[in-house]
Amino acid sequence: MSTSKQWVYGFGGGESAGDASMKALLGGKGANLAEMAKLGLPVPPGFTLTTEVCTEFYKNNRAYPGELSGQVDAALAALEAKTGKKFGDVANPLLVSVRSGARASMPGMMDTVLNLGLNDQTVEGLAQLSGDKRFAYDSYRRFIQMYSNVVLELEHHMFEEILGSHKDTNDYRTDTELTAEDWIQVVAEYKRAVEKKLGKPFPSDPKEQLWGAIGAVFSSWMNDRAIFYRKHNNIPESWGTAVNVQAMVFGNMGETSATGVAFTRDPSTGEKRFYGEYLINAQGEDVVAGIRTPKPLTKASREAMGEGGLSLEEAMPVVFAELTAHYQKLEAHYRDMQDLEFTVERDRLYMLQTRNGKRTAKAALKIAVDMAREGLITEKEAVQRVDPSALDQLLHPTISPKYHRDLICRGLPASPGAAVGAVVFDPDEAANLATAGKAVILVREETSPEDIHGMHAAKAIVTSRGGMTSHAAVVARGMGRPCVSGAGELRIDMKAGAFKVGGRVVKLGETITVDGSSGEVLFGAADMVQPELTGDFATLMEWADKARRMKVRANAETPEDAATAVKFGAEGIGLCRTEHMFFDAERIAAVREMILAETEKGRVAALDKLFPHQRQDFVDLFEIMGPRPVTIRFLDPPLHEFLPHTEEDCEAVAKATGVDAKALLARARELHEVNPMLGFRGCRLAIVYPEIYDMQARAVFEAACDVAEAKGAAPVPEIMIPFVLAKRELDFLKGRVDAIAAEVFAKRGRKIEYLVGTMIELPRAALLAGEIAQTAEFFSFGTNDLTQTTMGLSRDDSGKFLGTFVERGVLPQDPFVSIDAQGVGELVGLACERGRAARQGLKLGVCGEHGGDPSSVAFFERAGLDYVSCSPYRVPIARLAAAQAALAKG
């Protein structure tokens, strides 16, 4: 036997054994009921069986603690005393609701049984007390139906069929037409059906009913849906659920009764106005079920909506005044917008629930800023109140909610925002039309690095293949272009110049709208809502910037992206991928010439052609970024990415550029790799062909001198060597970069401060960070590649099974979205520690996709990085996430 322990906590009647701080023990609902009762609000009294009962229940092979039964009896007695009613008493029966209530809200578990305590005898008592026999039997049949469903696990449709056939027989169309006698018959039929199904009668003993409901709640903690939900929301099984038993109050006891839900502020806009709905003569479930249309709470709302009837304010002014006082008290007490449930039983108001209300991103922002201005919360708290991920909705144009959508097809919401344009299938055509000022949408089977210029030119991208981490998705997110990927039903028919979805044909040039936030492709030009980056948004960002420690940079290579980054508050460029600059039509020929050259001299000649372009690239970036640091990553991808791959493509390129098709194909085959991710790429290229990085280094330093001369202020270049696995690689390449810097500075008579650092994107580099930091002046974690190598997961290929992995709980999340803190994270931590031990003040940053993911940003704050870098459109998200992470660290 365990020692004596409190398993049951009572509440109501102005007192409570628990309070809001005891969520772990009492569950969210139980703790808030206790808190409300303690605040003196009119809460129907009741008691809570703690989550520890649940834990104990499962620990002991589904047996309750020995003391529980006695404590429940005592709580029941107290409840009877508070209400003046008696459980199972025919004259004055106590009826209760039984609800589950875990620490975190958990759909998938048993929800509610109402009117528990009714049987053939007590129902008569209820009829007498309420003076409404019809109400009493309606309540009874509702109870039988609910209890049978959630406790006895019988299906709803059995009861619906009985009710339906009863209505047919009597030629009723709605439930309201049924009389008390009708409900008595229905109840009898329900009970017969249950007995037939179960081979035993529906339980009539209220105590048996109560223990049945309690058992159902605890058992539902382990049903498949609950397990699935917990897995997906990282809720530990060990938390358990509580059970709340509460005296019933009735919103359906005639025209002086009502039930409703309310938000203390508008959950959609955040506006400071009382907002909600109610129904006269109804129980809570009726509001949700949508059979009757609820009315607004306030007169102002009702008038604004142009509705008839009466608002609660008009129908029950006294109750409304009382409710107003309660909601204000609750919001002030909880210091957040509350989501309330209430019931009016014969003009008497009861508060059934309060909790922090869910809200849109826009509302979250406004409520947080308003409350801080009102002095209800601090600026820091306001910063913590807004989910950074939700900001995404606010940073992109969206489709007007009023617009009628003509859906063509659906794919994955690969990159948020919406855009309108004419259908184009060819990237070159996209680029040409865009140059001519036309808005286009690029529709492709899938995209590759050769399509970058067309993706940039397009307003949005649609692909029929590929997942959330396909090339199209990743690049589109980086560019801030809306993208729908993997629209599987979409078939491109190049010959017909159209795409088809089922029987529907959309032709080249026709206008479509892409909603990258929902994954929808719509026909026609939708009405758009533009994002607002001023007002509350700007205020919250300002507060966030005050709170954060880490800097936020952007991944950008084009002037357009760099300008967007600055607009969104980027404090530098954390990753300029120079290879993206090589795909331009003017340059790719020289790049291919370089790759085909058989001698160093030949390569240098081709690189000389690239040099002026590359220098201009850096001049443009330096001019936009001014005194902010610009991290330039030297050529990274394997060379075959720049070559055509099929025989036909080789011939086409050969024809266009005058090179030999056979030589091109031969070189492409020679460079072909089984695992290009682990191949001849990154600094390995420059170990074998140092002249490539030499050209890039010269372009950086010449550009820096040009801009310094023109502007009088020097840019801040940080040269980043990718894919390093050994210090000696960096020694060799940094030596050459430094030599070229010295040469350029001597020639130009000017010295520019610069750093040479490395990406840490291989486990070996992380492990040998101490050695590498002797040469590297900064580290930037390439967490995409580090995730690929540490976990042995190819980003290009793992889409096929990662879903199954997350679903089956093998991995908690897609590690390309949120960093794998256990594995990849340990390497990041090790590298930080060893790097800083070797070089004091070593600058540490991250430039993988994770730089814009809030939970990853929180990890990087804990790891002590100096900055995160992400795509321009995620910069505000990263700023807010960094602030929250800093505040969480305290």
Add this chain to the structure above:
Amino acid sequence: MSTSKQWVYGFGGGESAGDASMKALLGGKGANLAEMAKLGLPVPPGFTLTTEVCTEFYKNNRAYPGELSGQVDAALAALEAKTGKKFGDVANPLLVSVRSGARASMPGMMDTVLNLGLNDQTVEGLAQLSGDKRFAYDSYRRFIQMYSNVVLELEHHMFEEILGSHKDTNDYRTDTELTAEDWIQVVAEYKRAVEKKLGKPFPSDPKEQLWGAIGAVFSSWMNDRAIFYRKHNNIPESWGTAVNVQAMVFGNMGETSATGVAFTRDPSTGEKRFYGEYLINAQGEDVVAGIRTPKPLTKASREAMGEGGLSLEEAMPVVFAELTAHYQKLEAHYRDMQDLEFTVERDRLYMLQTRNGKRTAKAALKIAVDMAREGLITEKEAVQRVDPSALDQLLHPTISPKYHRDLICRGLPASPGAAVGAVVFDPDEAANLATAGKAVILVREETSPEDIHGMHAAKAIVTSRGGMTSHAAVVARGMGRPCVSGAGELRIDMKAGAFKVGGRVVKLGETITVDGSSGEVLFGAADMVQPELTGDFATLMEWADKARRMKVRANAETPEDAATAVKFGAEGIGLCRTEHMFFDAERIAAVREMILAETEKGRVAALDKLFPHQRQDFVDLFEIMGPRPVTIRFLDPPLHEFLPHTEEDCEAVAKATGVDAKALLARARELHEVNPMLGFRGCRLAIVYPEIYDMQARAVFEAACDVAEAKGAAPVPEIMIPFVLAKRELDFLKGRVDAIAAEVFAKRGRKIEYLVGTMIELPRAALLAGEIAQTAEFFSFGTNDLTQTTMGLSRDDSGKFLGTFVERGVLPQDPFVSIDAQGVGELVGLACERGRAARQGLKLGVCGEHGGDPSSVAFFERAGLDYVSCSPYRVPIARLAAAQAALAKG
């Protein structure tokens, strides 16, 4: 100024400042000369400039320590006192040799200058003293030639031309015909030529000559050849070289003088007999140069070789007796076979050098075993005396050294051993011919997993493409088949049914010999020498087994490989790759059916067809391995490896098997991966299709029960789950394996002990080893894949640049050959530590290619693994390496 330090160490005349233990300071040669002098052997006196002089020289921008000059003068004075001669003295000139001498023997550095101290005056003194003017001038011209070459860096051919034209003019055919006058003329001509070339005369001051030679030795430490050699042999630059200055003795002072080299035992067979050669009236270089043919030292040798003339034993019996006493003393002193140099000057014996003699693998083995039996060394020392890598030569058939090789072409020595067979180009044909009892050699452009059956059937494999780690090379080594890979000149002409090398054509069916140890492909059937695995070999292995701690297992899947493994002393199977069993013609159809099936039911039906084969596989293995553990790795490679890839192949397979070609191609495309190494493979397959491993588990347990029933003794299966990255993968799969085991055991009424473990081949698995070990009952390190992921190096692709990387010193060695102890090794260490902390006594092994590499085996011993597993033919190597590693650890 540095404080006073001893830079110069004298030796000779029965005393020495140094000894054999001071190799770091005096170099190998200097230390051994000092030691011999100390032993009282007749060493010509001299002195050694230490390696610290060299280090100081380079530290101070090629300047000598200030004290050096004085110490050299003092050492010279002492040398003059010991010899009674004077440097530069016309009447009684001291002549010296100057030699380099690093800690490790280093070809590529300056070797020797003899007769230093001669000039136009001292040569006359030498003539007087020796009574032989011709000898004196011959010595002088040799000195000029050597000094000019190694110190003044003039080319040899200049002097050879002068000598040649002098001989022509006088119609001489050999050098011996030249008279004293001739040499005087030649000397004059030499000196003129030098002066013309350098613009200044040949140095005549002995002191100047001496410092010139010393400077040349120190400078040669940094010449390109020396740097290259050091890099390739992991010799640190910081070691530096010493310089040895030693009084000259002359083996060319007439018929009572001689010079020779000797080995205390036969360096080729290891036989215990004094072995060597000498020349009367010659200097050391003449023995090496091969102008005159040296004679054997002993009478027995001379008679055995059927030679005329006199052996040293016969010609100079007194000297021979003295030499015999010296060599016996030296071998006993050094406790190893010695390589000696000696000179006899006018009947007086001088010992010039002793060092541990180089020997063949066979000799190393015999000498080690013999010496241990003689009590000269311990058994443990014998074990440490044999290079494990060299054993490879002894384990495979080799081509008789007497066989005249008709070379067709050369490739890489990809897998050792030699074999004879008929040329075949098609793997199926190879299999058919082999079944018919014919010996065949498979000649292919490159091989793929589909060729396995043909490779197994062949006696050897030749490929025209691919490196040392290509598929052909890796598989051939695993199978113990000789293999020559990357024979670039070889062109296969399938139409003509032949291969061509240059103009030469070798037809299908013609007999060739493959020498996988040298990389040669020969025409015709060579005479073969079979390996001997008994006698000394068996003895040494027995001693090794006593000394080692780690167990040695083999990687094997076929009965043939398993039998070989047992023959070579494997103590279990460490890796049975079940996928290799799936390529068999009978089975591949069912495998493809499984891959094409769209439902679990369809997959199960196909797997049911595979089941009896798979069970038989395990029955065979268990029968051979008896009570030894058998580690069975469940299916690992991505499924597309089992499918044809091109349209044509799909059509061929479709035709042959009756499946739909389009469906086949579509599935192949669907399964195609950008980075298959990081793709849908290993246990990921079974997370999505658990029925695959279910079938394999059932086959293992049914087979185990079958064998246990038949033999009365249970096999020891260890089931290994590959490519694990998270504990939950293993939880899921181990759960299913255990359930199937329970089911089979219940059905069969028998329980077999088994383990379920995991491969650690991903950095994440290594980092999370603590968690994983809660479920895994053993770890086996898959260091191939762990190297690929940790270093970001694809084994299939990195051949193209790894050579450059090692050459440029970026990596010390190919990390697929010897484990990267710093990076990959740290992860192995971490995983061992964390795994054992979580599960006491967790069994740890390695089954990558590194398991058969001696330096990696040493690492694994330090890491505390329980066993290594390698290909059957490397088992003896691993046994010896493991013994040495255990002994080194002490």
